[in-house]
Amino acid sequence: MRQDEVEIIEREICYQGFYRLERLRLRHRLFAGGMGPPIVREVIEKGDVAAVLLYDPLRDEVVMIEQFRIGARDDARGPWLLEIVAGLIEAGETPAQVARREALEEAGCTVLDLLPISSFYTSPAKTSQRTHLFLGRVDSANAGGIHGLADEGEDIRVVRLPAAEALLLAQQGKTDSAWPLLALFWFAGQREAVRARWSLAGEAPPASA
Template sequence: MDKKFGPQDVEIVSREPLYEGFFRMEKYRYRHKQYLGGWSPIIQREIFERGNAVGVLLFDPRLDRFVMIEQCRPGALDDKHSPWLLEIIAGMVEEGEYPHEVAHREAEEEARCSIYKLLEMPSYWVSPGGTSEYVDLFLGLVDSSNLVDYAGLDDEHEDIKVLAVTRQEMLQLLANGGISNAMALIAVQWFLLNEQQLELADERSTDPRIMDSF
């Protein structure tokens, strides 16, 4: 679907830093063209500048199971069930990195898994009304026959449980709300809807960082 407007139809009047710690907040003042003609008034919004992220759903096609992780999340401390969430591996894109490099790095750090084939999945804006975070999603094919129980980096205070989830268990988790974060829900549901279109043959590439696009 063609869009009527593009980047040239927005004017950023100013950007003011408000806070910088583990994350950053900025105040935007901007205006944009309107559907019925003319320009909007100047709009002021505070934006959570979280940066670009990468999420990877790890899947073992030989054993027909997923590799998921579980860890305590500060944003979910008020969760009535538990702040320990079942997730896919994920991480932030650091300066000079490409998303596919982050995918391989985070798979090693958070699950001790080596991805032998990386497939692109749809990317998305997390919550564009209030944050600039953009997520590149991938499907990573792995050999999960020798999974570790725990992973994570001590210097990043990561305490991660690594889990092998069968297809039936995954369907049950989706049905009963066992997965409660958007990134994992989007990745798993997209995979289940599009699996038949993907080439998931268990063939080790001579290049361990090969990436296919779909």
């Protein structure tokens, strides 16, 4: 199906804040042929996101972050989730620029190189948002501390982990946010190739954990 096979009949903005909630009345073409009857759908519009798993290939460590998430407020383990650096893409920015900016703001890390992992709809049943996912090379030697922008209410703790431990947490279900899971599962299959690509000439990486 093509985009022109969807007819927007009516559009209503129900809420406008940090996010925008829209109610759409529409019709779309059916697989069996012809246009279907009008249906109503609500969508949350909040802009596209860049997210990056930070990795030091020489130390074989990942740099992740821990922060409060309102959606996990009733979780028995608490609403502080182990995540990766991420941020909304503003007008005029590229996903790569945002990945680098957010790495510095949220984790105090300078990205030395970026590898694209994937670009995908975050939750297409309720939002048009796309996530642009990266792996970023960093020096994790001094990673740590509390970061984030105070005027945005951010309180972000940097977590430095051996790569093997981070992968184990994901496999055990202890990392339960989508972006880090996708990044870590991709990384699990690409880890050795990435280390070989990013290892400095004449400097062998330490043995894997």
